[in-house]
Amino acid sequence: MADRFTAVYICLLFALLLFFSPSTPVIAQDKPDADTVKLSSIPPDTILPEYYPLSPSNIRVSDVPNDAGGSLIIEWDLSPDDHEGGKVKEYIVLRSKAAKGPFEEVGNATQGATSFRDNRTQRGVKFFYKVTALNYEKTDGEFLWKASSESDVAGPAVSTAQWFNFDRLNIFIGIIILCGAIIYFIVAAQKGKSFYIRKIAGIEEVENAVGRATEMGRPIYYVPGISDMDDVQTLASVTILGRVAAIAAENDTRIDVPVSRSMVMVTAREVVKEAYSKAGRPDAFQEDQVRYLTDDQFGYAAAIDGLFVREKPATIFLIGAFFAESLIMAETGNSIGAIQISGTAMPAQLPFFIAACDFTLIGEELFAASAYLSHEPKLLGSLKGQDLGKAVFLIAILIGVILESFGIPVHELFAVK
Amino acid sequence: MKRELPLTIAFIAGIAFIIAYFIPHPPFNRFENWFSDWFAIIAAFAIWLGALNLMKISFIKIIRKKSDWLHAILIIISFVIILFFGFYEGYRGLHADPPFSFRDPGTSFDWIYVNVYTPLSATMFALLAFFVASASYRAFRARNLEATLLLLAAFFVMLGRVPVGDIITGWLPMEYQMSQWASWIMNVLNTAGQRAIMIGIALGLVSTSLRIILGLERAYMGGD
Numbered sequence: 001m002a003d004r005f006t007a008v009y010i011c012l013l014f015a016l017l018l019f020f021s022p023s024t025p026v027i028a029q030d031k032p033d034a035d036t037v038k039l040s041s042i043p044p045d046t047i048l049p050e051y052y053p054l055s056p057s058n059i060r061v062s063d064v065p066n067d068a069g070g071s072l073i074i075e076w077d078l079s080p081d082d083h084e085g086g087k088v089k090e091y092i093v094l095r096s097k098a099a100k101g102p103f104e105e106v107g108n109a110t111q112g113a114t115s116f117r118d119n120r121t122q123r124g125v126k127f128f129y130k131v132t133a134l135n136y137e138k139t140d141g142e143f144l145w146k147a148s149s150e151s152d153v154a155g156p157a158v159s160t161a162q163w164f165n166f167d168r169l170n171i172f173i174g175i176i177i178l179c180g181a182i183i184y185f186i187v188a189a190q191k192g193k194s195f196y197i198r199k200i201a202g203i204e205e206v207e208n209a210v211g212r213a214t215e216m217g218r219p220i221y222y223v224p225g226i227s228d229m230d231d232v233q234t235l236a237s238v239t240i241l242g243r244v245a246a247i248a249a250e251n252d253t254r255i256d257v258p259v260s261r262s263m264v265m266v267t268a269r270e271v272v273k274e275a276y277s278k279a280g281r282p283d284a285f286q287e288d289q290v291r292y293l294t295d296d297q298f299g300y301a302a303a304i305d306g307l308f309v310r311e312k313p314a315t316i317f318l319i320g321a322f323f324a325e326s327l328i329m330a331e332t333g334n335s336i337g338a339i340q341i342s343g344t345a346m347p348a349q350l351p352f353f354i355a356a357c358d359f360t361l362i363g364e365e366l367f368a369a370s371a372y373l374s375h376e377p378k379l380l381g382s383l384k385g386q387d388l389g390k391a392v393f394l395i396a397i398l399i400g401v402i403l404e405s406f407g408i409p410v411h412e413l414f415a416v417k
Numbered sequence: 418m419k420r421e422l423p424l425t426i427a428f429i430a431g432i433a434f435i436i437a438y439f440i441p442h443p444p445f446n447r448f449e450n451w452f453s454d455w456f457a458i459i460a461a462f463a464i465w466l467g468a469l470n471l472m473k474i475s476f477i478k479i480i481r482k483k484s485d486w487l488h489a490i491l492i493i494i495s496f497v498i499i500l501f502f503g504f505y506e507g508y509r510g511l512h513a514d515p516p517f518s519f520r521d522p523g524t525s526f527d528w529i530y531v532n533v534y535t536p537l538s539a540t541m542f543a544l545l546a547f548f549v550a551s552a553s554y555r556a557f558r559a560r561n562l563e564a565t566l567l568l569l570a571a572f573f574v575m576l577g578r579v580p581v582g583d584i585i586t587g588w589l590p591m592e593y594q595m596s597q598w599a600s601w602i603m604n605v606l607n608t609a610g611q612r613a614i615m616i617g618i619a620l621g622l623v624s625t626s627l628r629i630i631l632g633l634e635r636a637y638m639g640g641d
Binding site: 239266327362389390 | 435438439440441442443446456459460463464465466467468470471474477484485488537538541542544545548549551552553555556611614615616617618620621622623624625626627628629631633634636637638
């Protein structure tokens with residue numbers, strides 16, 4: 001009986017102990033609560049020496065080449081403790097304007113990293129650096145403890161600005177070759193030399209397309225894309241617009257230019273107005289021929305589709321920078337039976353235009369169109385120069401492929417940095 | 418002067434950009450930012466030209482009862498409503514940072530943006546799926562050799578991108594299954610074609626830029 005009473009008593013005591021015991025495990029009582037633990041609460045001298053990693057060595061500081069100054073690169077040899085399961089968790093980079101300090105933290109690098117780029121230096125100012133190998137333990141983003149070892153001081157180093165970016169030397173040479181070829185043929189054209197320029201179907205059809213609109217008594221729509229005047233495609237499109245508007249003006253056919261950018265509207269209006277004046281029909285030009293619709297991509301596409309469906313133009317030009325709206329416009333134009341000439345340098349949109357339009361100016365043809373339509377020897381000369389440049393680059397690519405195939409690495413020569 | 422000034426500006430800006438690309442030393446490295454800032458400022462002012470032009474044309478359409486003048490009424494009403502809510506609710510006081518905030522949640526402007534503008538944009542974008550289908554139907558008709566090759570390439574790529582492609586060719590070793598054919602077409606044939614186009618575009622860009630910088634191409638100013 002007494003044994004049974006004792007057993008019940010022990011059980012009750014145990015239950016009471018459980019009820020009133022702290023919620024954290026007893027083992028955790030030795031450690032302060034995670035929320036209240038800060039680095040300062042564990043003095044570094046209480047951390048056992050075996051937790052301290054060995055510091056990185058051979059610290060080098062140098063100026064970042066080919067930049068505007070303001071950047072230094074700090075390199076080091078890994079700490080002997082930096083390996084899988086080693087004591088180094090990360091490296092801290094410290095900087096000072098004096099060798100004796102005080103040093104301030106400027107950034108960190110992950111375990112295994114051997115360099116750090118400090119982009120926040122001042123050009124012409126001397127800086128000293130130290131790199132610290134850090135070991136720590138974290139709970140919920142808070143340090144439980146940290147142990148670090150500092151390297152020797154390296155420096156001073158000064159960041160400077162360079163007068164030529166040698167990383168871009170290959171591009172410079174390429175541009176010199178290309179521009180040289182273009183200028184040579186422009187000068188040759190000025191001297192009266194004539195060149196054969198291959199026919200581009202899309203451009204050859206411009207006059208026929210305008211003529212079709214004239215015969216049908218319906219307007220022409222010219223859509224210059226959705227980019228602003230800072231895009232070369234828009235610039236190329238506006239130059240083509242000038243030629244197309246001149247032909248339309250000569251044929252007494254209305255050309256409408258709905259645009260999605262105010263700056264394009266201003267430029268295109270001037271271009272169309274000038275084309276009408278040159279054709280001897282300045283009175284025929286109306287300002288609302290070139291009008292702004294909206295900057296919004298799909299709002300613009302919806303407005304253009306609406307215009308196509310209501311006005312049923314005979315000819316549509318979709319020339320410029322287009323994005324996802326390209327097919328929405330081109331398919332609507334196709335559905336109303338208009339003859340469509342498109343052109344863009346956006347490779348992702350070219351398949352859509354090819355599928356939905358009658359003629360497409362593919363990439364470089366867009367940039368050649370204006371020169372081609374002008375029939376000016378100087379501009380045609382530039383196309384010839386462009387072709388020569390293309391031949392040079394093709395030969396370079398071919399040589400590169402052969403050399404790389406034989407294990408001679410040359411691809412770095414063509415890398416754009 | 419009307420011609421010379423824009424030509425001079427184009428020449429100076431073009432040369433400055435080329436110099437800035439190759440010379441990182443100050444002040445050349447700041448050219449790009451300067452010109453970008455100037456362009457942004459001019460474009461910000463120019464937006465009013467566009468908006469006012471839209472209103473002018475819409476009003477003329479209504480007054481003269483031109484075709485689709487009802488659409489013009491809708492444009493003006495939408496424009497006024499958005500402008501009203503944008504400025505009325507977006508103004509937070511001169512000392513606030515920023516003084517204007519147009520997309521604060523809970524405002525009528527935000528409600529219009531989320532419940533009217535976004536669904537309308539999404540609807541237009543969604544139409545693309547149907548247009549892709551109709552354009553593909555036309556493009557993939559085997560009318561000639563090129564179209565037939567296109568059809569075959571599209572067939573293998575589409576089939577290779579879905580699990581059934583690999584199931585059909587499951588009896589083949591892994592590296593010869595349909596998904597691998599699709600990857601080969603995309604990574605080798607397609608990439609080669611794309612790169613060829615990109616090289617042509619880059620050359621065309623340089624050529625056009627040079628013509629504009631040298632003042633040979635003047636059609637964008639309404640000239641020859």
